[in-house]
Amino acid sequence: MQASRVYSFPVMADWSKRLAGIKGLVLDISGVLYDSGGEGGGVPIPGSIEAVKKIKSSGLKLRFCTNETQATRDKFVEKLQRLGFDIVVDEVTAPAPAACRILKERNLRPHLLVHDDVIPEFADINKADPNCVVIGDAADNFSYKNLNDAFQVLIGLENPVLLSLGKGRYYKETDGLKLDVGVYMKALEYACDIQAEVVGKPAKMFFQSALTEMDIEPHQAIMIGDDIVNDVGGAQRCGMTALQVRTGKYRPCDEQHPEVKADGYVNNLAEAVDVILKQLDK
Ligand SMILES: *[C@@H]1O[C@H](CO)[C@@H](O)[C@H](O)[C@H]1NC(C)=O
Ligand SMILES: *[C@@H]1O[C@H](CO)[C@@H](O)[C@H](O)[C@H]1NC(C)=O
Ligand SMILES: [Mg+2]
Helix, strand or coil, rough: CHCCCCCEEECCCHHHHHHHHCCEEECCCCCCEECCCCCEEEEEEHHHHHHHHHHHHHHCCCEEEEECCCCCCCHHHHHHHHHHHCHHHEEEECCCHHHHHHHCCCCCCEEEEHCCCCCCHHHHCCCCCCEEEEEECCCCHHHHHHHHHHHHHHHHCCCCCEEEEEECCCEECCEEEEECCCHHHHHHHHHCCCCCCCEEEHHHHHHHHHHCCCCCCCHHEEEEEEHHHHHHHHHHHHHCEEEECCCCCCCHHHHHHCCCCCEEECCCHHHHHHHHHHHCCC
């Protein structure tokens, strides 16, 4: 079914005008480059490995943007390299390093409630005498004790700051649906009567940090993702053009989403890149 669909940009004339100033692409990873799960940790989506190569040789700037918070970027990137992708750690914007930047900027010393595998991302952050809490998808480490420790830090602060690496409700793994960080973030918000600051998609600040790293303006960038709300909606609110791919978590009803309308829908990353490069060539 997907293969027989054609790409559709709402207003083609407008589209080519828009592309004129494009300097960089921001790509979501899961559902755009590969589908996660299974033995090797995932399978590349057909054409994506080549598409990444084409972007790199086109002279466009490229940044990968993920909400992955269960592994360090090193591990995550290693997996993608194993799958065949030309990608290095410095090209990836992820919630943990974005949170580190915020911590440094605001002189915050975190108490960490994150997955053990993500702790190394915070290696050069001062964690003594914490004045905030950083919560991520800690999975099995979301014990009563660990949550309560985080609660005690927050409730003891005059100005409690809670940074959350994403706010997903749940996600899917091979053995079923799993509670995501948002659920535990809400628990701490409720207990302390505070509002967390979410670092990750769809937060504007998160997309902005990807653009800062590319040194381009929002109107010079195109985001390509499979999540209509978090990728497309988030990027558009940041002032970027955004395309939805019909791979990963895409569902046909996304194209009639009540709140978010993508600037274009494409069958997959390979097709998006072909269309964009063809326009830029003109
Ligand atoms: C997290 O869970 C692992 C495995 O159950 C355990 O070895 C580790 O000590 C836990 N870490 C924390 C900080 O609770
Ligand atoms: C975050 O990542 C997980 C996989 O790691 C995915 O299933 C989930 O949908 C993602 N959430 C958002 C908001 O992108
Ligand atoms: Mg995705």
